[in-house]
Amino acid sequence: MDKNQFLQSFAEQFDDVDPSSITTDTKFKDLEEWSSMVALMVIAMVDENYNKKITGADLREANTIGELYDRLNSRS
Amino acid sequence: MTNKTPFSLEGKHILVTGASSGIGLSICRAIAASGGKVTGTARRSELLDNMVRELGRNRASFIEADLSLDAGIEKVTAAVPEINGLVYAAGISKLVPLKFIKRQQLEEIMNINYFSMVLLLAQLVRQKKIVKNTYSSIVLISSVAQQIGTKSSLLYTGSKGAMSAAGRVMANELSLQKIRVNTIEPGMVQTAMASEMEDILSKETVEQDKRQYPLGYGTPEDVANAAVFLLSDASKWMTGRSLTLDGGRYSLLD
Numbered sequence: 001m002d003k004n005q006f007l008q009s010f011a012e013q014f015d016d017v018d019p020s021s022i023t024t025d026t027k028f029k030d031l032e033e034w035s036s037m038v039a040l041m042v043i044a045m046v047d048e049n050y051n052k053k054i055t056g057a058d059l060r061e062a063n064t065i066g067e068l069y070d071r072l073n074s075r076s
Numbered sequence: 077m078t079n080k081t082p083f084s085l086e087g088k089h090i091l092v093t094g095a096s097s098g099i100g101l102s103i104c105r106a107i108a109a110s111g112g113k114v115t116g117t118a119r120r121s122e123l124l125d126n127m128v129r130e131l132g133r134n135r136a137s138f139i140e141a142d143l144s145l146d147a148g149i150e151k152v153t154a155a156v157p158e159i160n161g162l163v164y165a166a167g168i169s170k171l172v173p174l175k176f177i178k179r180q181q182l183e184e185i186m187n188i189n190y191f192s193m194v195l196l197l198a199q200l201v202r203q204k205k206i207v208k209n210t211y212s213s214i215v216l217i218s219s220v221a222q223q224i225g226t227k228s229s230l231l232y233t234g235s236k237g238a239m240s241a242a243g244r245v246m247a248n249e250l251s252l253q254k255i256r257v258n259t260i261e262p263g264m265v266q267t268a269m270a271s272e273m274e275d276i277l278s279k280e281t282v283e284q285d286k287r288q289y290p291l292g293y294g295t296p297e298d299v300a301n302a303a304v305f306l307l308s309d310a311s312k313w314m315t316g317r318s319l320t321l322d323g324g325r326y327s328l329l330d
Binding site: 029036037039040041043044045047048054055056059060 | 171172173175176227228274275276277278279281
């Protein structure tokens with residue numbers, strides 16, 4: 001998993017957020033546009049691009065995009 | 077001599093698909109409790125065996141089969157005795173936003189939620205397994221989802237819309253044999269399948285949704301009791317229709 005590619009794909013799921021304003025330190029659940037719909041798009045994106053499953057626990061426990069990346073990247 | 081209530085299922089033998097868990101399992105229990113006999117089918121024989129043990133072999137039996145395969149449908153059709161009713165409760169769900177939907181996911185959900193329902197009924201009717209002229213009843217477990225348009229639910233909602241529409245056509249065709257077909261369209265029912273979906277949504281999203289149900293979320297028993305009504309002679313004038321069970325969610329507004 002490439003961290004920058006992950007960040008870019010993550011940012012693509014938003015319509016109103018400026019992708020350049022998103023970094024691995026962004027607390028994604030604090031973004032105004034974050035919703036269950038965007039969460040499902042991120043889940044689908046990770047499934048499609050990386051063949052990995054984001055769980056409810058991943059979304060609850062990861063605060064930043066970097067933390068979410070680390071959780072997924074540590075899985076085979 | 078005692079008069080039998082028309083709500084009883086005494087003397088009726090019902091086939092239930094998706095019988096190993098959730099709504100299907102509750103329906104098996106309700107059929108037995110209402111005096112009927114039940115044959116459950118599903119993929120997991122261990123769970124089906126538990127169901128039969130719980131309800132007793134004089135009331136319940138099972139056929140292990142994967143209905144997503146033609147061989148599974150053939151197996152059930154061949155093994156099941158003549159039946160007075162069927163409940164199609166087999167179903168799966170997956171939340172995927174439109175832009176991520178691929179043919180494979182569509183086929184997987186349509187296969188078990190819709191194609192298998194149609195193909196199983198086609199074979200049961202062709203082989204005259206459903207007793208005619210005695211108000212035999214087919215009950216399809218659809219969803220209130222097919223009346224609305226919940227985000228990310230397209231895979232599931234499309235399959236249930238197809239199911240509900242097909243139910244009306246089958247009701248018309250089978251009315252010649254006085255076989256009835258109705259659907260139940262429940263809102264959110266607390267099952268393992270629902271918990272799986274809730275797990276990926278935030279707690280706030282789930283709590284917010286729950287608050288919009290004046291009577292709260294439903295239980296599998298709530299759906300099972302409605303199924304018993306539709307299977308029984310108490311509903312013998314009802315066909316081609318749908319019962320919405322949603323705790324007031326979509327009809328009661330503040």
